[in-house]
Each structure stands twice: as structure tokens, then as C-alpha cells.
Amino acid sequence: MDLIKKTNIDFVTNRRSFLRLSLLASIIGMLLVLGPEIPGLGLPRLIEPGIDFTGGTQTTVSFANTATTAEQVRGALGKAGYTSAEIKSFGKDGDFLIRINDVKDEASKVSADLVTELNAAFSKNGEKAVILLGADNVGAKVSAELATDAAISLIIATIIILLYVAFRFEFVYGISAIIALAHDVTMAFVISVLVNKLGILNLELSINSLAAYLTILGYSINDKVVVFDRIRENREKHRSMPLAELVNHSLNETLSRTLITGISVLAALLVMVFLGGDVLEGFAFTMFTGIVVGTYSSIYVASSFLIWYTERVKHKNVGAVAHTEA
């Protein structure tokens, strides 16, 4: 089989528009997601960081009676004194996620108490009406540490990737890669927050979901390095070719590989999105969006930035030389 014939698509002529559009989209998306609620525009607060980063308790329960509604659960918990509980349905009918953020102490007891209260409120004839699916109780100290650890390790990993790419290629390649990676993670994050807010999938930001973003980073940097490698090779082969043309030629040459790899990985992830169950589906979805965005950014963000930056630096240098001659 040979699906992708030799191509000669023009990827670079509109590079500035693509670059501007992509960066604008990430910035607006980020502001939208991280920004506060704007009641005037009917815009709610979009981001919902999980208790891993805020501290608190989160209990997931399953009702034997699948017709139980979130309202009924809220009513029962309110009566039992848990007025600040947030209730969210997820997964199958009758499954709920109950979150309480403002637990002072004894956080570890809350989940067990909740299940007892719910059983008392809903059970008839002494049958168990509610079973505990899972509970997470994270102290404020741990949540602060998790966030710091995640941030520190990510920043250092980014710097090391930048240095490695700069060392193996050129500094500008490292910068281009990092900008594209930031774009990929931002876009995947924005999409996940929106999908989570719409209630399609449970994509709350947790310490586990960080691994999905790390996977995006890894896949995306792989994609960029393959393109950069081809540019490096072609630069030796066609010494007189202008950079834009060189990049476009390299993108076309690697296009077949980019698409074949992308399609096979995306197909595998799609299976997990639909069949993976509560645990894998959210994970796979975030990776899926990230890989789509990452494939796009190899072509339109990393390469576009590479050309733009190199030409700008060259212009400056030419300008400087011209100046001294005058």
C-alpha cells in the first residue's frame, strides 16, 4: 500500500497568517480558560482544577437505582450538613462525583461518612443503595507540593529539551520547538477544559492527567525533531536553496511519514476513547487532541517560526552590515 504519493504542497507561503492565528488562538484560549467568570457575558468560570491541586476530598459513588438524580443527592447531602458539596454526574447513569473543598481536618474520614449518610438516606429495606467507587482525600500541604513538583519538573524538562535540540541542531530550532510545544499543550488544555465544562467527558485537571500532557509533549517533540532532521539533511544537499523553500521541500518529503504515524497512533487512541472506560477515555481523548494539534504545529507553527525568526535575524545582520558600510 502507498497512500501518500510524492507531494508538492505549499506549506510556507501563508506561514505568517498561520503563525499569527495559532498564537492568537492559544492566547485567547488560555485567557478564556484561566480567566475569571464574566457574568455580564454569561461566561462561567471554565477551569476546574481537581483536588490534587486544590486539596479537599472527592468521593465517587454509584447508586443501585440508576434513576437517582444529582438533585436528590444534593438534597440528601444538604440535610446531612454537607452544604458545600459539589455534585457532578459522570460515567454511567447513577454514578456521581461528590467534591468538598473546604474540609478542615479529618479529611480522610469524610468519604466514608458520605457513603454512610447516602446509604441511610436512600436505602430501603436495609439494602445497600450506594457503593463507594473511589475516594481521594488530599491535604492542602500535599496539593501544594504536587503543584510545585509538577511545575518544577516540567520547567526543567522543557529547558533540557530546549538545550538538547539547540545542541543537536541550532538554537533557533530549540526555540521553535519550545514555542510549538507550548502551543500544543495550551490548545490541548483549552480543548480539554471546554469538553470537561460541556460535560461530555470527565477531563478534570489531576495529577494523572498531567501524564497525558507529558505524552503530548513527547509525541510533539518527536514530530518536530523528524522534520528538523530532514531540514538539516536537505540543507547539506541543496546549499543554495532559500530557507523557506528548503523547509517546504522537507515538509513535503516527511509528509507521508507524518501522516502514517499520526493516523496509526490516532486510530489506536480512538479505540481507547470509545472503549477505554472511565479511567482511560479522558486520558486518551486529551492525547488525541494533543497529537492532532502537535502534527499541525510541526508544519505551521514550528516551521513557520523557524523561517520567520531566521529571516528576521538575517535581515538585522544585513542591515547592520549595510549600516557600517555606509
Place this chain on the structure above:
Amino acid sequence: MSSNNWGKWLLIVLPLAAAGLLLWPTINYSLLSSERAELAADTSRAGREALARWDVDNKEAFESARAGRMKLGLDLRGGAYLTLEVDVLKLIESSADAEAIDDDFRSIIEETRKATANSDVDVLTVFLEKFRARGKQLVNYFPAAELTEQAVEEKLRRDATGSVDQAMEVLSQRINKYGVSEVSIQKQGSRRLVIELPDEKDTVQMRELLQQTARLEFKRVLMDRRMVKAFYAVDAAYKAYKSGAAPVVVDTAKAADTTAKDVAAADTAKKADTAKTAADTGKANDPYKGLSEDEKGRRIIADFPLSYMVFGSVAANEQSQPQQFDLVGLKINGVTPEQLPEKGIYMFRIPAQKLQEFLKILAIPQVRAAIPAELDILVSANGNATKPGVQPDYYDVYGVAREADLMGDVIEDAYPSFDNSNQPVVMMNMNAEGSDQWARITGANIGNRIAVVMDDRVWSAPTVQGKIPNGSSQISGSFRTEDAMRLAVVLKAGALKAPVQIIEERVVGPSLGEDSIRRGLTSTGISFALIILFMMAYYAVGGAVADVALLMNILLTVAGLAAFGGTLTLPGIAGLILSTAMAVDANILIFERMREELYAGKTLKSAVEQGFSRAWSAILDSNLTNIAGAIPLIIWGSGPIKGFAITLLIGAIITLFTAVVVTRAIFQLLIASGATTLNIGQKRTA
């Protein structure tokens, strides 16, 4: 075949053999587990006996498979995970002299609490820095035997590190007492403990256990023939309790359920003793005469629910040979407790596997009431081994005074040391009030034993050699160095009051765990199958070669993880997905290059060589970039991030080997066997 080709074959076969070897415990464990589950499903008597025999026969194989197997994380199998933190600052605060504490001291404590709140730094170091920054002297605040700055600092340091060890000892004893199997307790960082429980149902009780404070007591050992009488009294009380009380129907059913297993276990555990009993029983009026062995075993357990487990010995003095007896045998032979020697050194022990059953009976209040008021029956905290070098196989049973003579909070310090003949000993100091009482107690009990009891388990029962006037005692015995260290830790449990807090708890219920494993495994399997089929469809023979390498990659990555003792978690699966994607990508890169070369009219041999050498730089750089990125995540990342990065690191290293070295070797073998054309999905006309 040239020797060169042998090398290539080895390159393919050796890693597979290594992966098989590393994954064998995991495979064996799942085989043995399903074998056991099959036997356990048969609840008939024959089935139970078969299970009991299986447990005995396969104990070692099962244990070693379990120890070496690839562990699944909480998110993939269900269970509970708790992080506890020892409040070292509270410990520092409470060890200061209450009268010396002033506002300065309090504000230093407060500052230290703030500075250490959000990280796992060493609390004592931070405290000392802040303390010294204000020009304060430790000696003005902390009582110590030797009043120098250095001595006080050393003592605080010892207490702080000791408090974590101590919390660990106390908690493991409680957890073992509760009988939760497969619980792991590990130290994390400078002042944390991580506890993992396989079953979420245990967490409620566990939480209660964890938050009690340790109770350390000194009690006189009362071991004489009255003990035997007490054991029989417990038997009777338990029988009455079982037949009289309705709510224990479940218990009796369970007891009946385990009868066959008990008999089998008891048989193997104490062959020598039972043989002796059998010989003895021949002579007297044996009420069990003429019964089948099986029936007899059941009757004995029903008649002597507690004492069938107990084996005793009595010696006239320390030099003479102890005489062994078992309590069932005595009764059958018509020997009454009064006929046993009045003076003598009595010892009682129970087989290790009977511990839970023994403690369960003694925990029932109605049963305890049958024990004489002044006496209490307690079990040693740790198991002992009959022979050196084997697993602990028995526990000592002690009779001690019910009232404590002295509480452990009088202990000021305890530490392991060595005596003149270089034997490990434990040194113990008491405060003034404790020393006075200790002098009185030891003076009155010369030649008798005093038990060190923590949470109702006996840690040590040394014989008093003489009156100890100043509270400074030396406990010696047949200790190993680590025993002495543990005893010192336990002795300090009475003195140190460092509270333990649960700061993180994660529970995954079994229904969610089971469901997520099943769906996760199925979907992951389908995903991989899809990639494998796609590669074969798109790259034909080339794809099949890549698939071999891909399967090898997954196998080796998982084997690598198992070899490093890693745990497979959800983030780990993400790492596996990424490294697999990169392995697929490496082969796609190579094949695309090969096709380019073939279209350019190259021969197969040169197309293969060019394909590999041209694709190499891209494969190397992309994998090395990911390896470089994974390393800081392993060093600075916490749990899940680390799990992801470890899998990615192993996977990326293995990708460089399988996707390049192995596929290349296979191609070269194909060419060496005479292939001049090869279908890698290129256009036929080329």
C-alpha cells in the same frame, strides 16, 4: 550460515529470553493465582482439603512469584493508599521544658511550621537555623543528661529520626495485629510513611488504628501452672460463647470452614509434637479412640478451641532440659494442671500461622472474662524461628499481670548499644519519678521477669538481675543487632509523643478497579492489534518485521519495569503508549526511506542499508530528546509523573534497540538467505 548471522540470531533471541525470564514471576503468579482460585471455588470438604494441601505445597513458589511480580498501581487494581506525616515539630515542642517555653520559642516554632508547611524539608534543620539566628541556646530550653549544645542537638536529632521509625514500628504492629495481609509500609522522604492496602474495605478500621497513640507498659510475668488452667477456662468460655450467643453464626460458619485447613496446617507444623500426643493417648481413656483422623481433628478443635494451638514446656531451672507437653495431650491422659510442677520455668508457644485465630478468641470480651482477674494472656510482638535461618514459625505466649507496674511515659531515652562482651543490648533511662518506682519494682522482683508490653503485645521479657536504683537499665538477651534497635524504638514509643497525621488518602473501590482493569486491558489490546495489522497491511513484509520488533519492544519495556521493581499505573500506560508510538514511528521513518531508495532504483541490499542509515539520525535525536526530557521528571517529579517518565525512559532506550538494531538484523538475515526483492508495500512497477 556465517558466524555473523549467528550473532544476529542471538540479538533477536537473547533479549526475548531475558524478557521471558524477568516476566516469569508475573506470569507464574497469575497462573498460580488462577489455580488457587479454581481450588477455592470448590467449597466441599474435599475441595477445602485440596486447597489446604495446595497452600502447603505451593507456599514458597507462590510467595516468590508474588515478591517478583510486576505490581499494578492502585488506579489499575483497586485498594487504598495513605500518606502519613509525623509531626516532628510537635515532638520538638513537647520535648522542651514546659517552664522554659517563652514567646520567642513559640514564635520560632510558628515560623518553622510556616516554612516547612509546603515541602518535605527536614524540620529539625529549619528549626535549628531559626533558633540559632536569634542567638538562642538549646540548653536553656531542653532538658538533657549532658548540658552542652552539641549533646542536646544530638538528642533532638536522634528523637526526630527515631520518631519516624517508631511510628513505623507501632503502625506495622497494629496492622499485623489486625491481620491485613499484603500491606506495605514504606518511609518516604524525611518524615512520611506511605501505607498501601490491597482492600479498600480496611481503610475505616485502618484509620482508627493509625490515629491511636501507643501504650507502653511494664508488667510482671506470671508464668506457672495456673496458665494451663487459664487456657482450659478460655476453651470452656469460648465454647459457651459460641453455643449461647446467636450473633456469632457467621463466626462459627467460618470456623467450620477452616477446620480442614487447620488440621492440615497443624499437622505439618507440629509433626513431632502430634506424634508424641498420639503415642501418649494410646495409654489413657482416649475419648477420641476409634474415630477417623479427620473426625478426631475436628472434635479436638471443637473441644479445645484455644489450647489445641498451645504447646508448653516446663524446666526445673535454667540449666535443666525442659519437658515438652501439649494441652490436649494432658487432658486426654488425665493430667490435671495441679499435677504439673509448682515451681519451674514455664514456656508456651503457638505456631505462627495460628496467631490470628488465637488473638481473635482472646479478643472476645466474654471469653476474656474467664481468665483469672490478676492474669492476662498476651502474645509476643514478633515471631521467632525454631531453627536459625528459617522463617519465624512460632510466637511466644506470656502470662502477665493485668495491672501495669509502670507506664512507659517515664522512659526518657532508649538506644541500642553493646555490652562488655560485644553483645547487642538496649540501654534505657528513666526520669526521676520513674526511677524511684523502677527501683522498688526491680528490687521486689529479683530473679523474676518483667515484660515490655506495647499495645498488648510483648516485645521483650527480661529477667531482673538486681535492683536498679537510678533508672538506668541495660536489657540484654539473645538479641541480634536489629532486634536491639527495634526494642529501643518501641521503648521510646512510651516517651515520644509525635502525632501522626493522614495527609493524603486515595481509595479505589474494587468494582471500579476491576472494571477499569478489564476495559483498560481490552481497549489497549485492541489498540495494539490495530497498529500491528495496519503496519502489516501498509508495509507488507516490512510491516511484519516491524511488528516483531514492536512486540519485543512492549515485552522488554514491561520486563524492564518489572526488573526495576516499578509499578504499572495509568501514567505508566501513557508512557508505554508514547514509547510504542515512537517505536512505530521509527520503523515508519525507516520504511519510507527504503521506499524512496527503491524508487530511485537501488538494489534491495543498498536500499535497506541506506534506509537505516538515513533514518538513524532522526530516530536517535527524537528518542534522545525524550530521554533527556524524562530524566528531570524522574528526579523532580512526584508519583504519577515519575511513573510516566520511568516507563518512557525504559521504552525509549529499548526503542533505539528494537526498532533499529533488531529490525535491521532481521532484514539482513532475509537478505543473507537470498532475498533480492522484498515487499515493503512499495509500488510494484518500481
